[in-house]
Amino acid sequence: MIRSYLDNAATTPIRSEVIKVIIDTLKYSFGNPSSTHHSYGRKARSIIEESRINIAKIINATPSEIIFTSSGTEANNIILRSSILDLNIKHILTSPLEHSSVLQTVLDLSHRYKIIVNFIQLKEKGGIDFNHMEELLKKNSSFKTLVSLMYANNEIGNLLDVKKAFFLCKKYNAYFHSDTIQFIGNFPIDMKKNCFDFVTASAHKFYGPKGIGFLFVRKEIIKKMRPFITGGFQEYGIRSGTENIYGIIGLSEALKLTSFDFKNHFNKIKELKFYCISELKKIIPDIIFNGFSSSFEKSIPTILNFLFPTKKDHLLYFHLDLMGVSVSRGSSCDSNVKKMSHVIKSITSESLLKKMMPIRISFGIFNEKKDIDLLIEALQKIRK
Template sequence: MKRAYLDNAATTPIRNEVIKVMKNALKHSFGNPSSIQYSYGRESRSIIEESRIKIAKNIIASPYEIIFTSGGTEANNLVLRSSILDLGVQHIITSQLEHYSVLQTVLYLSYKYHVYVNFVQIKEKGILNLNHMEDILKKNSSKKTLVSLMYANNEIGNLLEVDKVIFLCKKYNAYFHSDTIQIIGNIPINMEKLSFDFVTASAHKFYGPKGIGFVFIRNHILKKIKYFMTGGFQEYGIRSGTENTYGIVGLSKALQLSYSNFSHHIEKIKNLKFYCISELNKIIPNIIFNGLSSHFDKSIPSILNFLYPTKKKYHLLYFHLDLMGVAVSKGSSCNNDMKKVSHVIKAITNKNLLNKMMPIRISFGIFNEKKDIDILIEALQKIRKKKNCL
């Protein structure tokens, strides 16, 4: 049976070159990087610091501004919790469209530390109302504030107007954290030009290993952060615990490869998205694309989200597609309740539509080809012909 993997926003296949450097590190660099009294440990330490330098170079940052984590969720937690405990943040501005690692953490911290939370209004297509954000900043100018908004939405692909958000944060002296987990490794980012205070990344979103990521923290802020995880002095004392040496090596290699041939890869993915939109329009009259995912200049190229008309229960369509060899999703893999519609889609979609349609997120990667989209289209056509589907 032909198979098509179209859920790269959940995780990407790991590159062969990445596997190779990781295997080499596993076999030859087994020393504890904190055991610098002998050569085995110093070699591992050297590998970690060389990787940190390479990662920083790829995002135009300083190496000491990179802190390794177990992935994006931990990185987002580190930023949010440290902002309150170490930076004295009393007020957080975010949106209802954020990843659960931000939303759930913000709500927990709000309850535990009595932090005031505001949500930016959502306009049509999931566009954030930045005028409303400015009103919130203005009204709370006396409070130390953190703005936490994702650069590219992981479900509908919407791109944040980061320049405007950065301008407003500077104007009102607020910290700015952006979940850039769908951006870093997929779109070039320059930390010298973009005045983020914090950004987060995860290697398995750009063809690297799972279980490793990093957080960028601007140097003048990093000096104020005491610790996130106690028990040692690793990662400048902020994140204790023996470093994942082979994971760090894999992350560094994956990031380097993603940006070394970026133009070719992004052009391929854009062409796949264009072809997919064209083919979906042929088989689904008046198709509804969620958010701005069908707008090439306003969404990340790798994500396309649409509503599929069906009478079947929400959680069955994906299994039918899987049986036909097609892997797609309804949204974030961190929200794995198949019977529930994503909080993002709920926030931007009319309830009546959701009673007769269901969301499908397609996310393209560098290993996809047009034939993968053909397999998806063929599968959707077969499902539509069944008696219990429209």
């Protein structure tokens, strides 16, 4: 059966070159990277530090600003929880469209430590209301504040106007954290040109292995952070535990390979998205795209989200899968929850959601036009 995988925002296929590097490391580098008194341990340690240097070079950071984690979710947790415990943050400013690893953590922190939490109002299609953001920053200027806003939304692809966010954070002396998990590895980013204090990334979003991610922390801030996981001195003492050297080298290799060809990847995926939009409009003339996902200026090309006219049927995605098409309704982290996505509910009226279902299509470098053709054919059958 011919299949079309269009759920790259959930996870991407691993590149064959990355698999080879991981297998070679599994075979020949079994030493504990903390056992540096012999060559086996030193070899493992060198793999980690060379990977750290490679990653830092690609995102224009210093190696000491990179901390490896088990996932993007863990990275977000370390930043948010450490900000409260180590940076004396008393006020967190975020949006209703953030990933659950941010929203649930923020709510947990507000209960545990009585932190003030404010949510920035949304403009049409889920854009951030920067006037409201400034009002909240000004109102709470007596408190140390952390602003947490994702660079590219994982469900609707909306891009944050980071320049405006940087300006306001600097104006009100707030720390700025950005979940860049859908961005880093797919598009170029420069830590020295951008004013992020913290960012997070996950290897399996850019053709690397699952179970490995990293966080970037400005070097002047990392000195203030105490251990998040205790029991050793790995990862500059922030995250104890024997490092996942196979995941780390896989992450590094995947990031290196995508960085070689950012421009061509961008152009290819942009063309796929344009083709998909035009084909969808042919079969659904009154189609409603969610957020700015159909915009080439305000969203990332990898994500397209729209409402499909059908009765509220959570088997829609299962029917598509039976026809060989893999898509999703939103974040994979919430896929076991039958409730409608909090992102879609935040930007869509209840009346629409009673008669339409959201579909998230996410493109990758291994997709071709034939994948979209299969999707269109399957949607036509369901409509009939």
